[in-house]
Amino acid sequence: MSNPLLTVAGLGKRFGGFTALTDVNLIVAEGERLGLIGPNGSGKSTLVNCLCGTLRNDMGKVTFDGHALNGMSAHRRTRLGMARSFQLPRPFTTLTLAENIRVPILYAANVKTSGQAIDPRQRCEALLDMVGLLPKADLKPADLTQIEMRKLELARAMASDPRLLIADEAMAGLSHQEVDEILELLIKLNGQGVTIIMIEHIMRAVLAFSQRLVVLVAGRKIADGVPQDIIRQPDVVAAYLGS
Amino acid sequence: MRNAYFILAALAVAAVTFAVARSIDNAYVFFAGYVVLQYIVLATAWNILGGFCGYVNFGIAAFFALGAYTTVVLHKTMPFLPLPAMMLAGGVVSGLIGLGMGYLTLRLRGTFFSIATLAMAVVAQTMITNWNFVGGSRGAYIIRPADSPIFSGDYIQYLFVVMLALSVISVSLARAIQFSRLGFGFSAIRDDEGAAEASGVPTLKLKLIATALSGGLMGMAGAPLPYYVTYLDPASGFSLSYAVNTIAMPLIGGTATWLGPLIGAILLGTLQQVATVTISSALSLLLVGVLLVTFVIAAPKGIVGWFKK
Numbered sequence: 092m093s094n095p096l097l098t099v100a101g102l103g104k105r106f107g108g109f110t111a112l113t114d115v116n117l118i119v120a121e122g123e124r125l126g127l128i129g130p131n132g133s134g135k136s137t138l139v140n141c142l143c144g145t146l147r148n149d150m151g152k153v154t155f156d157g158h159a160l161n162g163m164s165a166h167r168r169t170r171l172g173m174a175r176s177f178q179l180p181r182p183f184t185t186l187t188l189a190e191n192i193r194v195p196i197l198y199a200a201n202v203k204t205s206g207q208a209i210d211p212r213q214r215c216e217a218l219l220d221m222v223g224l225l226p227k228a229d230l231k232p233a234d235l236t237q238i239e240m241r242k243l244e245l246a247r248a249m250a251s252d253p254r255l256l257i258a259d260e261a262m263a264g265l266s267h268q269e270v271d272e273i274l275e276l277l278i279k280l281n282g283q284g285v286t287i288i289m290i291e292h293i294m295r296a297v298l299a300f301s302q303r304l305v306v307l308v309a310g311r312k313i314a315d316g317v318p319q320d321i322i323r324q325p326d327v328v329a330a331y332l333g334s
Numbered sequence: 335m336r337n338a339y340f341i342l343a344a345l346a347v348a349a350v351t352f353a354v355a356r357s358i359d360n361a362y363v364f365f366a367g368y369v370v371l372q373y374i375v376l377a378t379a380w381n382i383l384g385g386f387c388g389y390v391n392f393g394i395a396a397f398f399a400l401g402a403y404t405t406v407v408l409h410k411t412m413p414f415l416p417l418p419a420m421m422l423a424g425g426v427v428s429g430l431i432g433l434g435m436g437y438l439t440l441r442l443r444g445t446f447f448s449i450a451t452l453a454m455a456v457v458a459q460t461m462i463t464n465w466n467f468v469g470g471s472r473g474a475y476i477i478r479p480a481d482s483p484i485f486s487g488d489y490i491q492y493l494f495v496v497m498l499a500l501s502v503i504s505v506s507l508a509r510a511i512q513f514s515r516l517g518f519g520f521s522a523i524r525d526d527e528g529a530a531e532a533s534g535v536p537t538l539k540l541k542l543i544a545t546a547l548s549g550g551l552m553g554m555a556g557a558p559l560p561y562y563v564t565y566l567d568p569a570s571g572f573s574l575s576y577a578v579n580t581i582a583m584p585l586i587g588g589t590a591t592w593l594g595p596l597i598g599a600i601l602l603g604t605l606q607q608v609a610t611v612t613i614s615s616a617l618s619l620l621l622v623g624v625l626l627v628t629f630v631i632a633a634p635k636g637i638v639g640w641f642k643k
């Protein structure tokens with residue numbers, strides 16, 4: 092594939108005495124669909140937080156689209172084109188769904204230098220429609236089910252018009268059919284040029300989605316390559332099934 | 335355009351208010367009305383940071399009193415300045431203090447932020463108390479001019495009009511913010527700062543805008559105070575009742591919109607004025623306490639919240 096969009100070099104993160112991430116190296120190419128897997132507590136969400144600026148990494152370097160990100164605030168990273176969904180949905184609870192989507196449209200999508208300003212209302216409707224929440228546009232997040240909340244989370248991430256989307260377990264708890272819907276959606280977005288990192292425990296979805304698979308175990312990257320090969324690697328199998 | 339219409343309507347309401355007050359022809363109406371208007375400004379200003387952004391500021395008295403003391407300084411050094419110019423100066427001083435306070439404390443959340451603002455009020459009061467030029471703990475006397483400089487009537491009517499104008503400005507500003515991009519950013523900060531950042535909202539910058547605006551308006555509300563009371567000492571300028579009232583009014587009216595603080599200030603401010611005259615001023619503070627507790631328990635979204643849904 093083409094140029095690297097995201098480069099992670101020697102990334103490390105500690106919480107007090109606990110080391111959550113150790114020397115993580117990763118290159119994501121423009122347009123790629125990457126699956127990131129690992130057992131519970133292996134550091135996947137922590138990695139996302141370090142990439143997106145929600146947490147500061149203690150060691151290593153992150154480069155996105157040629158920009159060194161170290162020390163950059165989260166909102167500037169979003170404006171550069173990185174978007175993420177939160178594993179536990181974090182909607183703006185006093186705003187309606189439409190207004191939730193409007194925030195990144197106003198503060199990220201319409202701030203980017205390239206391209207002309209989009210009409211917030213139209214874009215907002217299109218995004219809610221995309222995840223099937225348009226009929227609920229004027230409701231508050233409290234009126235949604237957990238599953239709808241995840242869809243809102245995804246729509247809000249997309250609303251910033253990202254070049255890289257990181258979906259942190261967007262499918263957990265969804266039914267078989269809903270998983271397929273979200274999968275289809277993500278693959279469609281990827282077809283439109285959005286690079287996607289998908290974090291997921293549902294193997295069926297990961298395998299259907301990923302062109303490449305990265306495995307984290309206890310804060311270290313233990314595998315990186317073609318999905319079908321990776322899942323047969325003995326250490327990966329051991330990490331998942333317990334050795 | 336919507337903003338322009340609103341300002342016109344607000345000006346019309348203000349004009350009617352003044353005309354009605356004039357027709358009653360009793361100086362007390364202006365004395366009492368001034369206090370209610372002052373609280374409209376304070377409550378609205380507080381709500382920009384407290385209601386819109388969710389940062390509860392307990393240091394209201396500091397911003398308010400620093401505006402008032404700016405006037406004391408200017409009255410001694412440049413007595414020829416018109417009151418609106420002094421108010422602007424008071425607004426700038428308190429706005430800058432707000433900016434500084436924001437920069438130092440906005441990394442704190444919740445209760446910690448609130449305590450920091452309270453501490454700042456104590457520091458400001460201590461500094462003023464030890465500053466002899468503005469009278470120190472003895473206080474300062476300011477001679478109130480006899481007549482209004484711009485229309486026929488006494489000076490208290492002029493103070494009333496000035497505060498009426500500031501109310502129109504504050505409420506219009508708060509309303510404009512609520513429906514603007516800035517307002518969406520503030521709401522996002524209030525609900526979830528991390529998610530706001532992830533959505534591209536520059537949270538620190540927006541919070542600084544809010545503290546500066548909020549503090550600046552409070553300073554402007556305090557600037558005419560020396561002419562109103564004619565004797566200002568730190569104990570009265572920094573009085574706790576300003577903070578209590580200013581927080582109670584938006585909570586009772588509703589903090590989510592520009593309308594809540596306005597309703598709360600008119601309702602509670604008027605009630606207090608009536609209670610002060612008819613019974614006692616101690617009762618008026620008790621009234622605030624009782625109403626506040628009632629609302630926090632029975633109607634946490636305030637009066638405005640009642641009518642929605």
Ligand SMILES: Nc1ncnc2c1ncn2[C@@H]1O[C@H](COP(=O)(O)OP(=O)(O)OP(=O)(O)O)[C@@H](O)[C@H]1O
Nearest residue numbers: 106109111129130131132133134135136137138178
């Ligand atoms: N803010 C924090 N403070 C202290 N420890 C943390 C913090 N965030 C995460 N951790 C710890 O870091 C480790 C990695 O957590 P992380 O959430 O990144 O795992 P994960 O791979 O996303 O797991 P899951 O699949 O359950 O979502 C865990 O042991 C967790 O307890």
Ligand SMILES: [Mg+2]
Nearest residue numbers: 135136137178
């Ligand atoms: Mg996780």
